[in-house]
Amino acid sequence: MIFVTGAAGFIGFHLCRRLLQDGHSVVGYDSINDYYDTRVKYARLGLLGIDRSMAEKWKIQTSGNLIGDFTFVRGELEDYTLLDELFRQHSFSAVVNLAAQAGVRYSLINPQAYIKSNIVGFSNILEVCRHYKVGHLAYASSSSVYGLNEKMPLSTKDNVDHPVSLYAATKKSNELMAHTYSHLFGLPTTGLRFFTVYGPWGRPDMALFLFTEAILKGEPIKVFNHGKMVRDFTYVDDIVEGIVRVVAAPPKGDPEWSGVTPEPGISRAPFKIYNIGNNDPVKLMEFVEAIEKKLGKQADRIMMDLQPGDVPATYADVTDLMADLGYKPSTPLKEGIDKFVDWYREFYEIKVER
Numbered sequence: 001m002i003f004v005t006g007a008a009g010f011i012g013f014h015l016c017r018r019l020l021q022d023g024h025s026v027v028g029y030d031s032i033n034d035y036y037d038t039r040v041k042y043a044r045l046g047l048l049g050i051d052r053s054m055a056e057k058w059k060i061q062t063s064g065n066l067i068g069d070f071t072f073v074r075g076e077l078e079d080y081t082l083l084d085e086l087f088r089q090h091s092f093s094a095v096v097n098l099a100a101q102a103g104v105r106y107s108l109i110n111p112q113a114y115i116k117s118n119i120v121g122f123s124n125i126l127e128v129c130r131h132y133k134v135g136h137l138a139y140a141s142s143s144s145v146y147g148l149n150e151k152m153p154l155s156t157k158d159n160v161d162h163p164v165s166l167y168a169a170t171k172k173s174n175e176l177m178a179h180t181y182s183h184l185f186g187l188p189t190t191g192l193r194f195f196t197v198y199g200p201w202g203r204p205d206m207a208l209f210l211f212t213e214a215i216l217k218g219e220p221i222k223v224f225n226h227g228k229m230v231r232d233f234t235y236v237d238d239i240v241e242g243i244v245r246v247v248a249a250p251p252k253g254d255p256e257w258s259g260v261t262p263e264p265g266i267s268r269a270p271f272k273i274y275n276i277g278n279n280d281p282v283k284l285m286e287f288v289e290a291i292e293k294k295l296g297k298q299a300d301r302i303m304m305d306l307q308p309g310d311v312p313a314t315y316a317d318v319t320d321l322m323a324d325l326g327y328k329p330s331t332p333l334k335e336g337i338d339k340f341v342d343w344y345r346e347f348y349e350i351k352v353e354r
């Protein structure tokens with residue numbers, strides 16, 4: 001049985017669906033916070049067989065009609081008592097922690113939300129994993145930990161001590177906290193640095209959603225850093241494939257690891273960090289053009305400066321993912337954008353103009 005936090009979220013929903021299709025039993029956990037439109041979260045849960053009126057309550061609900069069993073629990077990572085009760089009731093072979101306060105820009109507005117969910121909440125996850133001897137904890141980190149690093153592609157072998165947002169700092173902190181639990185208690189942990197994830201059911205605060213929404217409404221889009229941005233956009237199914245492979249392969253620790261020349265990203269303890277990114281960076285203006293093409297409509301662009309907290313470029317080195325798990329994301333941007341726009345139109349019932 002697998003415990004997935006952030007199950008009503010973008011990546012968590014896709015992961016739960018995949019795990020259930022593969023026949024796993026899953027307990028999904030999420031506070032369904034209102035950081036963005038909760039209708040999207042309830043609709044995702046609906047596809048997992050969870051009824052909105054039930055999900056709204058702070059109680060446990062089990063769905064009946066999926067291949068694997070899905071149980072949803074509405075709760076906060078900060079609620080240690082509830083987590084402890086769940087871990088006492090179930091025996092989880094693996095935990096995937098995706099619940100977090102996400103978003104770089106919002107961390108300048110509401111830093112406390114990041115401390116609560118990403119630091120206090122994550123420490124609770126580590127504690128329950130430790131006390132109930134979970135076989136593997138995989139957790140979401142982020143490409144934002146690379147901060148001021150400019151050496152491309154961004155590698156887990158490089159040091160990441162210069163974050164440029166509190167969001168990034170909390171994700172880097174998660175990696176450090178996880179290492180101590182791997183070292184002290186032998187808890188196998190794997191941190192996953194996701195690179196700009198996009199696809200159907202995507203987050204309303206992210207560029208693809210915002211651009212699509214604005215273009216369809218005939219409103220201008222904000223193009224940051226005057227378009228001079230490069231992103232390694234990664235399709236959500238590729239992220240999920242990576243998580244599924246990672247979950248099945250808990251790290252063992254490398255006895256050869258040396259404290260004299262300490263390599264980041266691995267350890268003598270069962271600790272590992274992977275990048276999961278497309279390894280094919282795209283210029284922001286090409287991204288905008290691909291959306292315009294699919295929508296058949298030009299965007300009115302407002303050129304803006306680089307936003308505080310943002311980084312101008314991301315590009316994932318996925319050597320380790322390929323070497324250890326025989327895998328690398330591969331969905332072409334056009335294909336992913338087309339699938340997102342088709343979903344967006346269907347979800348918001350927007351007819352294609354002819």
Ligand SMILES: NC(=O)c1ccc[n+]([C@@H]2O[C@H](COP(=O)([O-])OP(=O)(O)OC[C@H]3O[C@@H](n4cnc5c(N)ncnc54)[C@H](O)[C@@H]3O)[C@@H](O)[C@H]2O)c1
Pocket residue numbers: 005006007008009010011012029030031032033041075076077078097098099100101102103116117121140141142143193194195196197198203
């Ligand atoms: N989407 C991306 O491009 C991206 C990139 C890098 C890292 N990540 C990380 O991946 C993870 C999943 O991201 P996502 O895009 O699916 O985000 P999301 O916001 O859609 O999902 C996160 C879910 O966690 C829940 N949540 C937040 N705080 C909680 C708390 N304290 N207790 C319980 N539930 C809580 C939210 O209600 C939400 O449904 C996050 O950790 C995020 O930081 C995402």
